[in-house]
Amino acid sequence: MTSELIHRGPDDVGHYTGDGIALGFRRLALNDLEHGNQPHLSESGSLVSVCNGEIYNHRRLRAELSAAGHRFRTECDTEVLVHLYRRHGTGLTDRLDGQFAFALYDADARRVMLARDHAGIVPLFYTVVDGLLVFASEIKAILRHPAVSPRVDLRGLDQVLTLPGLVSPRTMFEGIHSLRPGERLLADTSGVRVERYWDLDYPAAADLDPAPADLDAELDRAAAEMTALLDGAVRDRLVADVPVGLYLSGGLDSSLLAALAAGARPGHSWPSYSVVFPGHDFDESRHQRLVAAKLGTRHREVPVHEHDLADRLRQMVRHAETPVRESYNVCSLKLSEAVRADGTVAVLTGEGADELFGGYPGYRYDAAGLGGSRLDGLDALLEQEIRERMWGVDIGYEQDQLTAQELRRDLYAPELAPSFEEFAVTGQRLVDADRLRGRHPLHQRSYLDFHLRLADHLLGDHGDRMALAHAVEPRFPFLARPVVEQARRLHPDLMVAGGTEKAVLRRLAAPLVPGEVLARPKFGFRGQTSSHLLHAGADWFEELLSPEVVRKQGYFDADTVSALVRHQRTGGDQVHAHLDTDYLMVIATFALFVEEFGLPCLG
Numbered sequence: 001m002t003s004e005l006i007h008r009g010p011d012d013v014g015h016y017t018g019d020g021i022a023l024g025f026r027r028l029a030l031n032d033l034e035h036g037n038q039p040h041l042s043e044s045g046s047l048v049s050v051c052n053g054e055i056y057n058h059r060r061l062r063a064e065l066s067a068a069g070h071r072f073r074t075e076c077d078t079e080v081l082v083h084l085y086r087r088h089g090t091g092l093t094d095r096l097d098g099q100f101a102f103a104l105y106d107a108d109a110r111r112v113m114l115a116r117d118h119a120g121i122v123p124l125f126y127t128v129v130d131g132l133l134v135f136a137s138e139i140k141a142i143l144r145h146p147a148v149s150p151r152v153d154l155r156g157l158d159q160v161l162t163l164p165g166l167v168s169p170r171t172m173f174e175g176i177h178s179l180r181p182g183e184r185l186l187a188d189t190s191g192v193r194v195e196r197y198w199d200l201d202y203p204a205a206a207d208l209d210p211a212p213a214d215l216d217a218e219l220d221r222a223a224a225e226m227t228a229l230l231d232g233a234v235r236d237r238l239v240a241d242v243p244v245g246l247y248l249s250g251g252l253d254s255s256l257l258a259a260l261a262a263g264a265r266p267g268h269s270w271p272s273y274s275v276v277f278p279g280h281d282f283d284e285s286r287h288q289r290l291v292a293a294k295l296g297t298r299h300r301e302v303p304v305h306e307h308d309l310a311d312r313l314r315q316m317v318r319h320a321e322t323p324v325r326e327s328y329n330v331c332s333l334k335l336s337e338a339v340r341a342d343g344t345v346a347v348l349t350g351e352g353a354d355e356l357f358g359g360y361p362g363y364r365y366d367a368a369g370l371g372g373s374r375l376d377g378l379d380a381l382l383e384q385e386i387r388e389r390m391w392g393v394d395i396g397y398e399q400d401q402l403t404a405q406e407l408r409r410d411l412y413a414p415e416l417a418p419s420f421e422e423f424a425v426t427g428q429r430l431v432d433a434d435r436l437r438g439r440h441p442l443h444q445r446s447y448l449d450f451h452l453r454l455a456d457h458l459l460g461d462h463g464d465r466m467a468l469a470h471a472v473e474p475r476f477p478f479l480a481r482p483v484v485e486q487a488r489r490l491h492p493d494l495m496v497a498g499g500t501e502k503a504v505l506r507r508l509a510a511p512l513v514p515g516e517v518l519a520r521p522k523f524g525f526r527g528q529t530s531s532h533l534l535h536a537g538a539d540w541f542e543e544l545l546s547p548e549v550v551r552k553q554g555y556f557d558a559d560t561v562s563a564l565v566r567h568q569r570t571g572g573d574q575v576h577a578h579l580d581t582d583y584l585m586v587i588a589t590f591a592l593f594v595e596e597f598g599l600p601c602l603g
Helices: 058-067 077-095 154-162 215-237 252-264 285-295 306-320 328-341 353-357 361-367 377-391 401-411 414-423 441-468 481-487 503-509 530-535 539-544 547-553 558-570 577-596
Strands: 012-018 021-027 047-055 098-106 111-116 125-129 132-136 183-188 191-196 244-247 271-276 298-303 346-348 473-475
Touching: 012 047, 021 047, 021 098, 047 077, 058 077, 077 098, 077 111, 077 183, 154 401, 154 414, 154 577, 215 252, 215 346, 215 481, 215 503, 244 252, 252 285, 252 346, 252 353, 252 503, 271 285, 271 328, 285 298, 298 328, 306 328, 306 441, 306 530, 306 539, 306 577, 328 441, 353 441, 353 481, 353 503, 361 441, 377 401, 401 558, 401 577, 441 473, 530 539, 530 558, 530 577, 539 577, 547 558, 547 577, 558 577
Parallel strands: 244 271, 244 346, 271 298, 346 473
Antiparallel strands: 012 021, 047 098, 098 111, 111 183, 125 132, 183 191
């Protein structure tokens, strides 16, 4: 199983076997290069841990534990886990600020504990087969176990077609689950149970303070408090015994982090990296160069061309372990390859800012009272029923689900039509409704973005998987636990102020980043869409959508897919063009997914 994870940890391998348990670990060496190999064992040998990721507050924890008589053998951050467990038991997760997925075995209690960090930065998957718990950082390692047989999870497939990506605990493999952000799993002689130790919890709208009387002064105060927390988070994430660099997108978030990194070590020229798209209107190289020049980074541009999709799409799908709606994962994959080739092993990146500080257009609509469905009459009632099934409350999010549901119904193969209602995402409860009820609309949107867009997509198939494919660790200062906790306490009027999104971040960034970058509207990271590829005559892409491939695999209706291809190529019916182009990318990458993992065909 560990051989399937060598790309995540090429520097060392470690194993532990005991009575009824085996643990394996692949190491990416970042701290205490000489002594940081895992597993870590307690002095008695009764506690064993393996951890993928970083514990950023380990020095403070180490000092507390040392004062209480604990003795450490290394300077490695993850050694604190066995000592914390001895002192706090399973409640140790409440003490951690980091990005991690760990397994801890207590031989005396015959208990295994798995845990994933609060934001879901580091993945952790598991399955239970005939009383056997199998877990790993990636599903491909689980599939190597002889007790596990891969099958497509249709509920996962419909999530990918409907949402930005998969939502834990669902995966694309039936019976294999993703531990959710802020969850721990406990397995002992009584069985397996999963419990939540943390979730993003906004205050009830009724408990919010009145709207700030002096919004400008309140923005200044909030910006000052957040500056101190973000500066600390950046400094913590720059610590390593290997080279650390920066991702620069040309937008506010990565530029702010780069400015704080420059301030953390004056005179040091950090390496920075950007994806560029020569000749495309979504190229952001001008703004990236502007930031790099102001901050004095050693900047490298990584161009992405159409042939890169042909060369890397299959590799991307294998690492993502899911089909995808857009091609920008390939851009991230090529970027991390260049970063590692340059000798950089960890990078700071800006994910999390949009979800916590109100950075997407939907926040402006909600702030202006323009959210909600565009439907009326019976359709509006049906839409409300769908939303209440998915969210537990009637919240408009992203699109009219009723319309999208009917489009997807026609997309599946006729053989799957009778069971569509059973696996459709519109029948799945996706989040904890108690975290949404009675909250302000901006906080509701933030909670949904945090779980539906960020945790398993931007941090998962797009973030962790594409970076660790080339043994590069992405680090996320905006998701430091103190930053997240402070962000959830911000008044919603500070998320969008005067029609400007991310008002607090813009206020604190004003003296640090170029004014042109500060004034830029949100510009999402994009790559070539299925429409681009079809118009460019990409034969390899059309082959993945061909009736022969679609019929053989048997999950989608070949005639419907062919009609979508014609519409995209000719510019026909464009009423649902944004959905059609996403659907085609999912279908094409699903074809690769089925082939790559040897999944059963239904045709």
